[in-house]
Amino acid sequence: MVDPVAPQQLSSRYDAVVVGGGHNGLTAAAYAARGGRSVLVLERADHVGGAAVSARPFAGVDARLSRYSYLVSLLPRRVVDELGLPITLRRRRYASYTPVGDGGLLVDTHDEAATRASFRRLTGSDADFDAWNRFSATTAEIARRLAPTLTEPLLSRSAVRTMVVDGVGEDAWRALFEEPLGDLLRRTFGDDVVRGVVATDGLIGTFADLDEPTLRQNRCFLYHVIGNGTGDWDVPVGGMGAVSGALRDAALAAGATIVTSAAVTAVDPGASAVEVTWTDAEGRARGVTAGHVLAGCAPAELDRLLAAAGRGSAADPGATPPEGAQLKVNMLLRRLPRLRDDVDPVAAFSGTLHVNESLSQLQAAHAQAAAGRVPDLPPSEIYCHTLSDRSILGPDLAGTDAQTITLFGLHMPARLFRADPEGARERALEATLASLGSVLAEPIEDVLARDADGAPCLEVRTPVDLEGDVGLPGGHIFHRDLSWPFAESADDTGRWGVETEHRRVLLAGAGARRGGGVSGIPGRAAAMALLQGED
Structure with a gap:
């Protein structure tokens, strides 16, 4: 929380007013x-913090969940x-586990032999497996080359193309930047499940067919594999609120003034102010x-x-309104659920657990949505924060088998929830829990913890909920479809x-x-544009 600043303490003019105190x-x-x-x-x-916050959503339960965004x-x-x-x-040691029937695919980044056997x-x-390694090497090289450019002025498309082609070849550029992701996955991998595990990086927060000619799925995929030059998705110790809290403190220490409960109503740009x-x-x-x-x-x-000030748009007036496409389910469990496979549940839940996410299942779910x-069988991904960081649990929980679980459901577009938000939320949750139950050896409901009122420790947020909670238009976690990271x-x-x-x-x-994503890249870029381009 930020101590409120009385309006009379504010100046009448600032060099910069920041609208929105998200990360x-x-x-x-902080930079400005x-x-x-x-x-x-x-x-x-x-x-402050926007979608990058921690919260205690369950009555009387000392567990601070990363309520909206969860990995970095x-x-x-x-x-x-x-x-x-x-x-x-x-x-995280384990990249992912994907249950399939009574078995599954476990990707262990510390044990190549075990992953090959899986x-x-x-x-x-x-x-x-060999194709997976070749593909991973290609995306790793692209990440190594592209990631440093994200904090510099925009390169041209031709410059980035040259950079990529010099590193991984013309075919890789064409496959990732010019052709639908689905084509690449079908050419590269023979197994439908393996294709789907890779495909999900193109669908997190993006409602798309993998064969879409717009390539929005390709752009989403690219951002998911280039982070910090490695593509690793890491656990923020202390929860996502620790990240936004550190940024808040950096801004305050630099001299910024932060006012909460301040709803901006109009922005009126003139020639001099x-x-x-x-x-x-x-x-x-x-x-x-x-x-x-x-x-x-x-x-x-x-x-x-x-528009409230009578000014023109900052975006393309012909653009499609943003639409998010995810169901976010936060849970506190008494213990991890049993799996059909003999895999160690700690290993299975330490990375990303893929639920009904083969390529054909993803495509069928998209078509229905x-x-x-x-x-009918919603695809989803599960992440367990507390297997990597138990600091988000209070003392009464930290020493128990309790675990926090985040389920991120794909292909749940805002349009499904507009007419009947409450009813659609319940239907989506029922279908999603049934989908999850299909890959577990016991119902997830049997291991849910209870709050102080005896209610299950389970919270559901739809795209429409996110729109109301944190101002994401259409519940779109990226504000709108991602763009290529070049001019x-x-x-x-x-x-x-x-x-x-x-x-x-x-x-x-x-x-x-x-x-x-949680990146700070556009915030830093805006400050650089301000500092380098002022009159």
Whole structure:
């Protein structure tokens, strides 16, 4: 929490006003303030952090869950070092476990022989394991080359193409950047399950057919495999709130002012300044003048704020409205559930547990959701924070077998929940728990902990819930479809990917180019554009 600042203590003008105190807004504030600029952060909620927060969602239960976002890959080491963030990101030994019938595929990054044997049991040969290693080497080399560019001005598409082709060849560039991901997976792997395990990196937070010509699935896949040059998804010790808390502290230490319960109502850019109006905790209208506005909110929300001032849009007016596509289920378990396989449950749940995510299952679920139905067998991924970090549990729980579980359901677009939010949420949860139950040896309900009121420790958030909770348009966790991490026009080469048609208004959130995920990249980019491009 941030101590509130009384409105009378505020200045009438700041060099930069940051709209939205999510992790990117805090990153932008920290960099801008460290650059000697006066900075005011206005956050609608009564706390900062946006979707990168920890919370105790269960009555009387001392467990701080990463309520919305949960793993970290894209946060550059450069940002951590430059801002001196005291955070710890813990590597997971097991990449994934995928139950299949009475067996499963376990990917152990510390034991190549065991992983090869697991592939052989699933597929009957070494072919897909060898293809997996070749494919992983290709994406690792792309990650090594591309990741450092994310904190620099935009390169041209041709420059990035040359970089990739020099490292992994023309065929790899064409397969990942020019052709649908589904084509690549079918050519590369023979087994439907193996194809699906790889495919999910293209679908987290993105509602897409793997064969879509828009390639939105390819762009999502790329961001999931290039983080910090390794593509590893790490556990934030202390929960996601530890990350946003460190960024809040960095912004405050640099001299930024943060006001919570401050709902911005309009952004009016002029030639020499931007007028920002907002409503305080008491419902009183306030106003402040800014040299620049750094919009940590979604582009759709910025459009609304500009329209309220009679100004033009910051985004393409013909663009499809953003739509998220995930069901988020947070749970506290008394213990891990039993599996049909004889795999160690600790190993199975330490990485990402894939539920009904073969390529054909993913495609079938997408087709049903696109037709307006909750999928019959919803695909999902499960992550257990407490197997890597028990600090999020209070003393009464830390010494027990209790575990926190996050289930991230795919292909649950916002359109399914618009007409009947409550009923659709229940139907989606029922189908998702049944899907999960199909790969376990016992119902997950049998191992759910109970809160102080005797209710199951289970929380469900749909895209529509996320829209209301944290201002994500359509519940889209990336604010809108991800873009390629390079300039797609000559005019944008050398810029930061945060510019809008209004010179004094910059995107600082996930909707900027090179946005998405818990990264701080667009927040830093907005601050760099401000500091390097001021009058």
